[in-house]
Amino acid sequence: MSTPVTDRRPPTAAGPKAPRRTPPTPRTHRWVAVRERAAAAGFMAPAVLLVTLFLLAPFVWTIHRGFFSDTRTSPFSWFDNYALFASDPALARSIQNTLMWVVGTVALPFVLGLAIACMTNAGRFSRLARLCVVLPYALSGSAVAVVWNFMLTTDGAVNQVLTGMGLDSLAQGWLLTWPGNTVVMILANAWQATGVAVILFLVGLQSIPPETLEAGALDGADGRQQFWHIVLPQLRPVSIIVIGMSLVNGLKSFDLIWVLTQGGPGRATETLAVSMYNETFLELRPGAGAAIAVVLTVIVLAASWLYLRRQLDVKGE
DSSP states (O other): OOOOOOOOOOOOOOOOOOOOOOOOOHHHHHHHHHHHHHHHHHHHHHHHHHHIIIIIHHHHHHHHHTTBOSSSSOOBOTTTTTTHHHHOHHHHHHHHHHHHHHHHHHHHHHHHHHHHHHHHSSSTTHHHHHHHHHGGGGSOHHHHHHHHHHHHSTTSHHHHHHHHTTOGGGOOOTTTSTTHHHHHHHHHHHHHHHHHHHHHHHHHHHTSOHHHHHHHHHTTOOHHHHIIIIIHHHTHHHHHHHHHHHHHHHHTOOHHHHHHTTTOSTTTTOOHHHHHHIIIIISOOHHHHHHHHHHHHHHHHHHHHHHHHHHHTTTTO
16 A cells, blocks of 8 residues: 655745845946056056156256256257257267167177077087176176276287287277277177177077977978078067167167267267267256257157067067
8 A cells, every 4th residue: 555655845944035236336336446546546656656756857857958058148049959969060970979889789789699599509518608698798888898998998908919919000099099999889888788689589599499490391491591481580579679679778878988988089989878978067068968868868769669660560469
């Protein structure tokens, strides 16, 4: 005889219902957004304040000072300080030297850094070679200038070596005649600046997938073809950084030039950075120095922006 099946589930206990969550109103959304923006502004405020005090405010004051002369009779001079670029032969030579520095400080570190990085990427003595090349980068510009001053003076190491080898005709005052003095200072700068280019190119070389090189070898590409069509295109991001850094450093070169020649003999080796210092602090013409500073800043920003825009827009990056 079958027993009836009864529902033995315990009765649900009646308890307090959970409170319903009311959806946020548009006013609540606005309040949260305002609070988040205020917090972000609070975190950014110290950095913005420091940049304003130490970068923007001095730059605005420099622009303002460039429109005033250094005489008490006619303080406001409009563009007279900027007209010195067309009338002062020393500033014309300074622009010429600056262009030489830009070409030398961009080309030499790039070519030498890439070549040394490729040669020392794998080898028995690669670490020692890289250390010897990178070590000068740890020195300051003034220390590099002291070392090269010891070598390039009239009775310096270079002339003594040439005399000892019987090459007296090649011995000369390396820092006394233009443009040779500018060229040897560019070489001294390249001796120091090549180190950071080597480091960056080594990072780029070690990030190249070996499968791409193996695929190129299977397709019959030799070493030169692999370098031009596989390695160099993949080093493009690193190349942009190296050239951009070298471009800015070449435009604002100062310490090495000042320690080696102080812009001399006369004012033959001045760049725009050295001319700015000379006009402001030695000739006591802050108006002319401010005009040179503004022109140099505009050149640095324009050159960097044009270069980076052209490089980064090639593939829409």
